[in-house]
Amino acid sequence: MSPAAxxxxxxxxxxxxxxxxxxxxxxxxxxxxxxxxxxxVFGIFFFVFREAAPLLGKLDWHQVLFSQEWYPTSRxxxxxxxxxxxxxxxxxxxxxxxxxxxxxxxxxxxxSEFCTGRVKETLKVLIELLAAIPSIVWGFxxxxxxxxxxxxxxxxxxxxxxxxxxxxxxxxSVPIMVSIGEDALKAVPDSYREAALAxxxxxxxxxxxxxxxxxxxxxxxxxLLGVGRAxxxxxxxxxATGHAVNIPHSLFDPIRTLTATIAAELGETSVGSDHxxxxxxxxxxxxxxxxxxxxxxxxxxxxVRKR
Amino acid sequence: xxxxxxxxxxxxxxxxxxxxxxxxxxxxLAMVIPLLLIVGYLMFKGAPLISLSFLLSNxxxxxxxxxxxxxxxxxxxxxxxxxxxxxxxxxxCAVYLNxxxxxxxxxxxxxxxxxxxxxVPSIVHALFGLGAFVxxxxxxxSILAASLTLAIMTLPVIIASTKEALASVPMSFREACWNxxxxxxxxxxxxxxxxxxxxxxxxxxLQVSRTAGETAPIMFTGAVFFKKIEAGNPxxxxxxxxxxxxxxxxxxxxxxxxxxxxxxxxxxALVLVGAVLAVNATxxxxxxxxxxxxxx
Numbered sequence: 351m352s353p354a355a356x357x358x359x360x361x362x363x364x365x366x367x368x369x370x371x372x373x374x375x376x377x378x379x380x381x382x383x384x385x386x387x388x389x390x391v392f393g394i395f396f397f398v399f400r401e402a403a404p405l406l407g408k409l410d411w412h413q414v415l416f417s418q419e420w421y422p423t424s425r426x427x428x429x430x431x432x433x434x435x436x437x438x439x440x441x442x443x444x445x446x447x448x449x450x451x452x453x454x455x456x457x458x459x460x461x462s463e464f465c466t467g468r469v470k471e472t473l474k475v476l477i478e479l480l481a482a483i484p485s486i487v488w489g490f491x492x493x494x495x496x497x498x499x500x501x502x503x504x505x506x507x508x509x510x511x512x513x514x515x516x517x518x519x520x521x522x523s524v525p526i527m528v529s530i531g532e533d534a535l536k537a538v539p540d541s542y543r544e545a546a547l548a549x550x551x552x553x554x555x556x557x558x559x560x561x562x563x564x565x566x567x568x569x570x571x572x573x574l575l576g577v578g579r580a581x582x583x584x585x586x587x588x589x590a591t592g593h594a595v596n597i598p599h600s601l602f603d604p605i606r607t608l609t610a611t612i613a614a615e616l617g618e619t620s621v622g623s624d625h626x627x628x629x630x631x632x633x634x635x636x637x638x639x640x641x642x643x644x645x646x647x648x649x650x651x652x653x654v655r656k657r
Numbered sequence: 658x659x660x661x662x663x664x665x666x667x668x669x670x671x672x673x674x675x676x677x678x679x680x681x682x683x684x685x686l687a688m689v690i691p692l693l694l695i696v697g698y699l700m701f702k703g704a705p706l707i708s709l710s711f712l713l714s715n716x717x718x719x720x721x722x723x724x725x726x727x728x729x730x731x732x733x734x735x736x737x738x739x740x741x742x743x744x745x746x747x748x749x750c751a752v753y754l755n756x757x758x759x760x761x762x763x764x765x766x767x768x769x770x771x772x773x774x775x776x777v778p779s780i781v782h783a784l785f786g787l788g789a790f791v792x793x794x795x796x797x798x799s800i801l802a803a804s805l806t807l808a809i810m811t812l813p814v815i816i817a818s819t820k821e822a823l824a825s826v827p828m829s830f831r832e833a834c835w836n837x838x839x840x841x842x843x844x845x846x847x848x849x850x851x852x853x854x855x856x857x858x859x860x861x862x863l864q865v866s867r868t869a870g871e872t873a874p875i876m877f878t879g880a881v882f883f884k885k886i887e888a889g890n891p892x893x894x895x896x897x898x899x900x901x902x903x904x905x906x907x908x909x910x911x912x913x914x915x916x917x918x919x920x921x922x923x924x925x926a927l928v929l930v931g932a933v934l935a936v937n938a939t940x941x942x943x944x945x946x947x948x949x950x951x952x953x
Contacts, residue, residue, distance in 0.1 A: 365840065369840070372842075373840050373841070373842050376842045377757070377841070377842065379749065380749050380753045380757060381753060381757065383745075383749035383750040383752075383753060384749070384750050384754060384757070384758065384767055385763075385767065386746060386750060387750055387770040387771045387774060387812070387813070387816065388767055388770040390770070390809050390812065391770040391773055391774050391777075393785070393789060394781065394782070394809075397784075397785050397788035397789040397793065398781060401787075401788045401792075452684070453684045453687055453688065456680065456681045457684045457685040457687075457688050460681035460682055460684060460685040464677075464678055464681055465682075471945070475938075475941055476689045476692060477685075477688050478937070478941065479934055479937055479938065479941075480688055480689070480691070480692045482863075482866050482867070482870075482933050482934060482937045483695065483870075483930060483933070483934075484866075484867075484870020484871070484872070484904055484929060484930070485871075485873075486870065486872045486904045486908055486929075487695075487870070487907070487926050487929060487930055490907055490911055490922060493911055493912075494911070494923075495698065521688075521691055524688055525688070528688070552671070552673070552674040553674060553677070554673055554674045554676075554678075555670070555673075555674075557677070558677075578776045582776070582777070582778025582780070583778070584778065584779055584780040585872045585873055585904075585908065589908075589911070589912065609780045609873075612780050612783075612784065613783075613873055616783075616787075616877050617876065617877060621792065629784070630784055630788070633780070633781050633784040636778050636781050637777060637778075637781050640776045640777060640781075641773055641776070643776065644773050644775070644776035645769075645773070647772075647776075648769065
């Protein structure tokens, strides 16, 4: 039973007046802090939208969404086509998920079902530490190490491309998938495991036939949270993608993402200019996309809890 | 036929089991190896440059020589300020959610807000910080604006970890306290918080490293490429100053500074990663120790 279920128990009346006042005050502060989370989310949307708003009416939305022409500083003909940036974000996120999902789910299954005791604790700690490496350091690794590795291994002229950034993003989003995925597997009742083991299954059969279907929603949530992280990642993709406005045709093409565009260009715009406002429009797009992804992840998790 | 002789079916079963173990174990190992490789490589390349004077002297000659002092101090300022703001609000919000909130639409809305706040990309936080703190609130590009931006970014994670810590305090503790006549807040203050403080602190400490590593949210709200301050003086920044930061410094040196010595970015990255991993390892160690000491 949660403590909140007892929320109706009021302080007793024979308490001194000052204590009752303090109690009320503290409760007010705590309630305000609780509500502040809502305020901040609305605040983020409001302030980003506020800077973007004056431009919204002036944009040719068909051009914005589908054109690949991103010429925000052109003198003759300014064009704000983010089509290539959207494709860039989607392609690098998609490719990184192709790499990360099998590894993330596999590692979660291994940590949760195939090892125990010290090995399990060590693995969990190491994966947690992997999650702690800052994105700027990943970007630096991409720029200095992966760049050369890719040039050495593949027939690519430059190592800063889609593949480089996707590998970095995969490494960055796997830890969150492992920890959420492990929670999802842990949430499967032990009676399922016992019933299956009593029928003489091996652990792999147990995982494949019982646990994966039972933990489906939680694992989906884990993947979605990884997707959210990959879409929103900024510094690593800024440094490792090559940062060229381009629709990729192969793994070795440089690309540019929505997030990296903001990070690279915001410093060079003057406050209130159209270019500045366009970057905030991209911010609104990113906010909306990640909002939807997180909402879906939450619905998936809720599906787990209901059962 | 012997009863326990291996049939083709059971042989396949056994083979699959072993295969699964190897493949899944390999996948888990594939997470660990990059960590070790990265730390090892950074140490190999960067360690020769690191010394006490490297940490305590300012960057010179267009950041090609000298040390890290102004960036290091800036990061410390940002982290401390951000957590001073985020920790109290986050903890109290978690107290509300775990101890006060009933299951109604407001609570569900707060939950939803926390989840979405956690998912907002860091660059959108930067845009928000620029729009709200730098321009609207008139703080200008300063340590204050940057650390407030960072504070809002870390808030949802602190809320989540604190909530978990509070939920692990058994209900019977609260009931016992109410039964001797304590009010809700007295119970929280005297019983719930002391019994969950270790979990709460671990959650906050883990955010130290995340805050220290962030670059995007501070780029446009308070961090600058270069700022001259008095070397060795820990109070050299004012809260209204712009500052350097380790993460930003690494970005600058790798992408903007030409002809920097090859080892320099590795050394900066090593300091950043070393600090982050050291703080996190301490928090994790603390957590496991406190967990094993728990009596309920």
